[in-house]
Amino acid sequence: MGQLEVRDLVKAFKLVRKKKGLGGSLAGLFAPRKTTVRAVDGISFRIEAGEIVGFLGPNGAGKSTTVKMMTGILHPTSGSVLVDGLSPQRHRKEVVRRLGVVFGQRTQLYWDLRLGESYELLRRIYRIEARMYRENLDLMHDVLGIGDLLDIPVRQLSLGQRMRGDIAAAMLHSPSVLFLDEPTIGLDIEAKQAIRRYIAGINKERGTTVILTTHDLDDVEQLCGRLVVINHGKLVEDGPLNAILSRLAPYRMLEVELERPVPGVYHSRAETVKAEGQRVWLRFEKNGISASRLIAELADRYPIRDISVKEPDIEDMIYEIYKGKKPNHAAQEG
Numbered sequence: 312m313g314q315l316e317v318r319d320l321v322k323a324f325k326l327v328r329k330k331k332g333l334g335g336s337l338a339g340l341f342a343p344r345k346t347t348v349r350a351v352d353g354i355s356f357r358i359e360a361g362e363i364v365g366f367l368g369p370n371g372a373g374k375s376t377t378v379k380m381m382t383g384i385l386h387p388t389s390g391s392v393l394v395d396g397l398s399p400q401r402h403r404k405e406v407v408r409r410l411g412v413v414f415g416q417r418t419q420l421y422w423d424l425r426l427g428e429s430y431e432l433l434r435r436i437y438r439i440e441a442r443m444y445r446e447n448l449d450l451m452h453d454v455l456g457i458g459d460l461l462d463i464p465v466r467q468l469s470l471g472q473r474m475r476g477d478i479a480a481a482m483l484h485s486p487s488v489l490f491l492d493e494p495t496i497g498l499d500i501e502a503k504q505a506i507r508r509y510i511a512g513i514n515k516e517r518g519t520t521v522i523l524t525t526h527d528l529d530d531v532e533q534l535c536g537r538l539v540v541i542n543h544g545k546l547v548e549d550g551p552l553n554a555i556l557s558r559l560a561p562y563r564m565l566e567v568e569l570e571r572p573v574p575g576v577y578h579s580r581a582e583t584v585k586a587e588g589q590r591v592w593l594r595f596e597k598n599g600i601s602a603s604r605l606i607a608e609l610a611d612r613y614p615i616r617d618i619s620v621k622e623p624d625i626e627d628m629i630y631e632i633y634k635g636k637k638p639n640h641a642a643q644e645g
């Protein structure tokens with residue numbers, strides 16, 4: 312349980328486009344110009360039970376719209392979504408039971424209730440079996456550290472506490488798929504780490520499938536084995552994190568510290584990109600020469616004190632994917 316399939320999924324929104332100025336507004340009243348935005352434009356992918364997938368894309372790429380269709384909140388214009396073979400639109404009840412959803416910017420907790428009372432209410436609304444509820448709450452106490460928060464009114468929780476509370480709420484009914492939309496946004500490092508530990512834990516221990524939308528590249532690096540990247544509503548990448556990383560970021564950087572400044576540090580298989588006093592930076596292609604060979608050959612020729620290899624930033628990689636593929640907001644302009 313916890314498998315997802317998205318086939319040729321499309322969501323088109325109709326928009327009324329106004330011309331600028333008063334004349335445009337008046338003209339728009341009588342002859343509104345309608346345009347269609349294909350927020351999701353024919354994407355297909357399959358997520359197996361137990362995967363943690365980073366669902367990435369720049370602002371406006373169509374991530375939220377896709378997640379809304381996967382969770383049954385929106386109806387696709389065409390194409391289909393299946394959760395364990397069931398359509399979230401047609402089998403709403405069965406699918407909802409299998410899904411947990413957390414939107415970082417919103418809460419499903421009740422502002423005026425204490426956190427524990429919020430859970431009690433959710434337990435009743437979703438008719439969660441008492442034993443499952445207890446076990447889940449116990450787990451949250453330990454891993455998410457919400458035990459001390461249960462008596463605090465939701466409105467008094469800090470953002471980090473509230474987010475932990477929200478994730479716990481989404482897990483009360485033991486869903487097999489958890490959707491997390493920006494779960495670490497705006498949190499301090501400690502809260503981020505607690506949330507990452509929890510996500511990794513439920514995935515490992517319960518096999519929960521996790522679909523994570525985030526702009527936080529540490530989330531991606533620490534949690535996701537696979538990335539699905541969309542842009543302009545279309546799939547642009549789908550594959551293992553490492554494979555995408557080595558294809559899109561094939562270079563490594565060597566930072567060399569010399570015993571004394573040496574002019575013109577050179578190696579035929581690397582490019583000297585910067586030199587500052589006793590420090591020199593050389594860029595090399597990962598598949599062209601191994602770091603150890605490059606280091607050994609440089610050490611033969613130059614007086615080297617220290618050397619380090621810098622792995623590419625995932626941020627650079629994401630930039631490569633998005634470069635020149637900026638979202639087109641023309642359809643929304645007034």
Ligand SMILES: Nc1ncnc2c1ncn2[C@@H]1O[C@H](COP(=O)(O)OP(=O)(O)OP(=O)(O)O)[C@@H](O)[C@H]1O
Pocket residue numbers: 324325326348349350368369370371372373374375376377643
């Ligand atoms: N209800 C709607 N009506 C009209 N257009 C919409 C609607 N919802 C989304 N859109 C448009 O569809 C496109 C995709 O939006 P979506 O919110 O899915 O992107 P996103 O990848 O989640 O972006 P972000 O990272 O900013 O949340 C955008 O151009 C957006 O303006």
